[in-house]
Amino acid sequence: xxxxxxEFIQQFWIARGPIASGLGVTLAIAASAIILxxxxxxxxxxxxxxxxxxxxxxxxxxxxxxRGTPVLVLVLAGYYVPSAIGIGLSPLQAGVVALAVFxxxxxxxxxxxxxxxxxxxxxxxxKAIGLTxxxxxxxxxxxxxxxxxxxxxxNTAAEIVKASTLLSVIGVGDLLLASQEIIARNFMNxxxxxxxxxxxxxxxxxxxxxxxFVERKTTIPS
Amino acid sequence: MGYTLNxxxxxxxxxxxLEGLGLSLMLAVESIAIGMLIGLVxxxxxxxxxxxxxxxxGLYVTVIRNTPILVLVLFTYFALPNVGVQLDEIPxxxxxxAIYSGAYLAEVFRAxxxxxxxxxxxxxxxxxxxxxxIRTSIILxxxxxxxxxxxxxxxISLFKDTSLAAVIAVPELTFQARKINVESFRVIETWxxxxxxxxxxxxxxxxxxxxxERQLSIPR
Amino acid sequence: xxxxxxxxxxxxxxxxxxxxxxxxxxxxxxxxxxxxxxxxGSGKTTMLRCINMLEEFNDGAIxxxxxxxxxxxxxxxxxRKSEQEIAxxxxxxxxxxxxxxxxxxxxxTENVTLGLIKVKKMGRDEAVAVAERWLDRVGLLARRDHYxxxxxxGQQQRVAIARAIAMEPKLMLFDEVTSALDPxxxxxxLLVIKDLAREGxxxxxxxxxxxxxxxxxxxxxxxxxxxxxxxxNPREMFIKPQTERxxxxxxSSAFN
Numbered sequence: 001x002x003x004x005x006x007e008f009i010q011q012f013w014i015a016r017g018p019i020a021s022g023l024g025v026t027l028a029i030a031a032s033a034i035i036l037x038x039x040x041x042x043x044x045x046x047x048x049x050x051x052x053x054x055x056x057x058x059x060x061x062x063x064x065x066x067r068g069t070p071v072l073v074l075v076l077a078g079y080y081v082p083s084a085i086g087i088g089l090s091p092l093q094a095g096v097v098a099l100a101v102f103x104x105x106x107x108x109x110x111x112x113x114x115x116x117x118x119x120x121x122x123x124x125x126x127k128a129i130g131l132t133x134x135x136x137x138x139x140x141x142x143x144x145x146x147x148x149x150x151x152x153x154x155n156t157a158a159e160i161v162k163a164s165t166l167l168s169v170i171g172v173g174d175l176l177l178a179s180q181e182i183i184a185r186n187f188m189n190x191x192x193x194x195x196x197x198x199x200x201x202x203x204x205x206x207x208x209x210x211x212x213f214v215e216r217k218t219t220i221p222s
Numbered sequence: 223m224g225y226t227l228n229x230x231x232x233x234x235x236x237x238x239x240l241e242g243l244g245l246s247l248m249l250a251v252e253s254i255a256i257g258m259l260i261g262l263v264x265x266x267x268x269x270x271x272x273x274x275x276x277x278x279x280g281l282y283v284t285v286i287r288n289t290p291i292l293v294l295v296l297f298t299y300f301a302l303p304n305v306g307v308q309l310d311e312i313p314x315x316x317x318x319x320a321i322y323s324g325a326y327l328a329e330v331f332r333a334x335x336x337x338x339x340x341x342x343x344x345x346x347x348x349x350x351x352x353x354x355x356i357r358t359s360i361i362l363x364x365x366x367x368x369x370x371x372x373x374x375x376x377x378i379s380l381f382k383d384t385s386l387a388a389v390i391a392v393p394e395l396t397f398q399a400r401k402i403n404v405e406s407f408r409v410i411e412t413w414x415x416x417x418x419x420x421x422x423x424x425x426x427x428x429x430x431x432x433x434x435e436r437q438l439s440i441p442r
Numbered sequence: 443x444x445x446x447x448x449x450x451x452x453x454x455x456x457x458x459x460x461x462x463x464x465x466x467x468x469x470x471x472x473x474x475x476x477x478x479x480x481x482x483g484s485g486k487t488t489m490l491r492c493i494n495m496l497e498e499f500n501d502g503a504i505x506x507x508x509x510x511x512x513x514x515x516x517x518x519x520x521x522r523k524s525e526q527e528i529a530x531x532x533x534x535x536x537x538x539x540x541x542x543x544x545x546x547x548x549x550x551t552e553n554v555t556l557g558l559i560k561v562k563k564m565g566r567d568e569a570v571a572v573a574e575r576w577l578d579r580v581g582l583l584a585r586r587d588h589y590x591x592x593x594x595x596g597q598q599q600r601v602a603i604a605r606a607i608a609m610e611p612k613l614m615l616f617d618e619v620t621s622a623l624d625p626x627x628x629x630x631x632l633l634v635i636k637d638l639a640r641e642g643x644x645x646x647x648x649x650x651x652x653x654x655x656x657x658x659x660x661x662x663x664x665x666x667x668x669x670x671x672x673x674x675n676p677r678e679m680f681i682k683p684q685t686e687r688x689x690x691x692x693x694s695s696a697f698n
Contacts, residue, residue, distance in 0.1 A: 077413035
């Protein structure tokens with residue numbers, strides 16, 4: 001290595017702006033993709049669990065196709081395809097859409113699994129006291145499914161944060177790209193890649209801890 | 223819309239795509255093979271009675287699982303040369319994916335180890351088997367059957383991760399796709415075909431694992 | 443005729459190719475306690491589940507308190523009633539299940555008040571008061587804030603019964619409610635049911651508890667292969683069975 005630690009600190013201080021803004025962009029990408037993906041994914045999950053056969057088949061094809069494709073391919077496709085068919089999306093928008101679609105396939109599977117794990121007897125009991133399907137869903141199915149969905153959903157959120165790094169490949173100014181630009185100037189590969197890794201690790205570790213906290217809080221007493 | 227589908231350009235590039243797929247599979251096989259060895263050793267460390275061993279292994283798993291794989295790939299290829307570890311693209315990627323796989327597989331194997339009933343180990347001891355014999359004849363065969371579903375999912379996931387080698391210019395499938403895309407401008411066709419290739423390969427892998435599961439299942 | 447709480451005429455039910463109910467007739471008046479006995483596969487649970495439309499039925503008619511259940515004639519053809527209508531009709535009956543089916547994420551009180559608030563449109567305070575009254579009836583007022591996971595099997599089943607009768611149904615349906623219980627817990631549930639019978643609740647029970655059937659029911663129905671094979675007063679039927687199949691069944695169930 002041909003630089004010292006104090007030189008790194010100096011460079012880090014100079015680069016604190018771009019790092020902070022890169023971090024901000026990363027969090028914004030992840031948050032948008034997670035929110036959009038979750039909303040879409042709940043719909044997909046409902047279709048898979050309760051939909052009529054054609055809708056279920058469509059949702060199944062959607063999920064299977066997306067889960068068999070690498071995220072990088074989705075991001076690249078999301079970057080190149082819209083402009084070819086006349087939709088103008090910025091790299092950031094394209095990337096977020098790609099990640100949201102990816103997220104929805106995972107959330108869809110999670111929601112389907114949770115809904116189908118609820119014993120049929122619960123629905124029978126709800127019917128027996130005269131609840132409609134809508135009432136059954138809000139009072140019984142959703143609360144029970146939510147408890148099972150939450151840990152896996154937190155996991156998916158962490159996956160999206162990690163996948164957000166792929167947007168640097170299509171030129172979006174996230175934390176990784178910011179780090180690469182800094183390295184291009186000062187050639188301090190090791191420290192700054194390490195720093196980027198450390199920051200991503202911290203975010204995901206925090207998400208992991210949050211997930212365990214939520215899991216503890218929502219366990220039913222027994 | 224002004225875009226007419228023309229799959230001929232993609233069809234012309236069928237050979238490069240096939241070669242790319244071949245390279246992707248090779249990267250996967252090499253990385254996962256090494257990763258399985260790492261994962262097996264680490265899983266024993268994770269379930270060991272020695273606190274230090276357990277915590278070190280736990281640290282390795284936690285760090286890898288919470289770090290984006292792209293950062294790891296770039297780190298190995300660009301940052302390690304700073305400390306004298308200079309690798310070409312393919313060895314660099316295989317090393318990264320192997321270490322990455324090791325952490326995930328360690329978790330899979332750990333769950334498998336925990337699912338083997340404690341009583342079986344004791345039964346082995348009462349027959350007089352050594353610790354290593356118990357491990358190889360009793361624990362590992364049972365553990366392997368139990369982990370097959372999770373193992374299959376993890377292997378398929380790791381195969382998809384080989385696409386990241388494209389970022390450091392390894393000519394695997396995704397890299398070839400990007401090349402065709404840029405050269406021919408046939409964007410929709412390229413990405414649809416490449417996605418389908420990945421989806422079909424994953425489906426084949428899933429079928430293979432299901433077959434293995436069936437072959438190894440204990441009659442009841 | 444219309445003073446009957448329950449009327450079943452020529453009930454037919456198929457599962458795919460297999461006909462499980464082959465023309466069942468039944469009538470019950472207010473205060474009747476009817477036990478359905480028979481071996482598994484005889485169609486007893488299916489018949490019960492048709493009454494509150496947990497199962498669809500292919501032919502025949504079911505009337506509760508004069509109302510046609512599940513299907514009606516519209517423009518000359520037999521058509522299924524709307525989901526809304528069927529949900530409303532389900533409130534005419536109450537059901538207790540073999541697996542209890544209590545909502546695990548709700549306390550005992552909340553399990554009971556759910557129907558009162560959502561279906562009977564009661565206010566929260568009124569619903570809680572009603573729920574506590576019924577929980578007290580089944581002896582579980584002290585456990586009203588417990589979750590099902592914190593209760594024993596017998597306690598769960600009693601809460602489940604309270605949940606059903608709090609809705610003040612015209613007819614209570616019991617589907618093998620003691621079959622999943624440990625033997626020492628069966629009695630506490632049977633006591634609650636006997637109590638309800640004494641108070642004049644109209645009840646239809648599918649059960650294996652032969653002694654209970656003998657002691658408590660006004661009538662027993664013996665089902666065999668989708669049909670009612672024998673029906674009558676248990677005190678006579680069990681001592682002098684008219685059909686050979688009932689005699690075999692009684693012998694195999696070790697009834698004294």
